[in-house]
Amino acid sequence: MKKNVFIFVSIIMILIPAMLYAEGAKSIDELVQMYDDSKCKECHPQEYEEWQQSYHAKAVVNSLKGMRNFYAIGVPKEWERKLTKTEVLKCLDCHAPVVNYASEELAVKIAEMIIEAKDTKDENRRAELKKQLNKLNVGCLSCHNIKALSIARGLLGDPEPGTIYTSNMIISPAHKTEPVNTLDKSLFCAQCHGRYVAPDGDQIMCNTLNGSYYNNYVSRGGSETCQDCHMKKANRGHRFPGGHDLEIVKEGIGFEAEIQGVRHTVGKWIPRAIIRVALENKAGHRIPDG
């Protein structure tokens, strides 16, 4: 009898955590705990500090308006569909990949929080909602685990929970590290910085850098990667500066102007200004990109 009870309890103890993981996190805190980025800063303070300055660190709270419109208008009114985790992930799979591991109820609740954070007139409530939502972002583990293998899942399989995937060959003793040659490819960034194809086939055109990069830059002989300009040059690191950063904007655009005065039309001598301007796109994609 005692043996049977022991076996039963053991099975329950194994099954319950597995079931919880399969069902997904029930709260934002539980979700964040599953993929806790705060541990990273202990050994990688510089990268963490750079990341905190990046728009990846505020990928949800900085994009509330667009996501609010999709969740409050696009899904229920235009598509006449119920807001489900599948629909919620059409934004958050990129803006907060960890939401892939949220329960159905939590994913929908997060979308409702996004709507309320945008719509509420109560400043305190908005601040509280934004504080909660700011826990969701494109964090360290979004790239170094959750999305690390996505561009070659057939070849590399699913990411292993707890493993840090990296593009360099430094093996850290602090965690299980696996070097992979996905993170330094433009296609890795293109997962989100390009036309997004949802699992149900719907295509979301948040921005189209990906198409511009491959079709108009690489096809004209361009060979630099997203990471070359947005991370490696000028030690930009994990700040990933882009259109919000005037330094990199100016670096990507060449400018020349010639202003000339002339008296035109023989005999009438009409004064004219002739202005010639040359704008060179030196980036690896269209400028600007929406």
Next chain:
Amino acid sequence: MVLEVTAKDNKGKEYKEVKSYYPIGIDLDGYMRYGAWQIKEMIDLTLQPKTIQKEQVIFEFDKDITSADVAVNVYYYISGKKGDKIYSASKHLSFE
């Protein structure tokens, strides 16, 4: 992104020409849309990589104008509301 070329002649008359570079997202019915979920095609009016976009502007002044100040400004808009001047050039032209 916006290229703005302006001039002001010695009598105070102002001249302006503006050229904008931007992508237009359009839906299945050909209407311009802002919602990413609505956009299924785009019209590309942006600066293309590895190319130089050349523009030419001519301002014709009244015959009795003796001078004009010309300015060229380039603004980068991260959103429709926030534009930063990233380049500028100017010149005083004398027709005397």
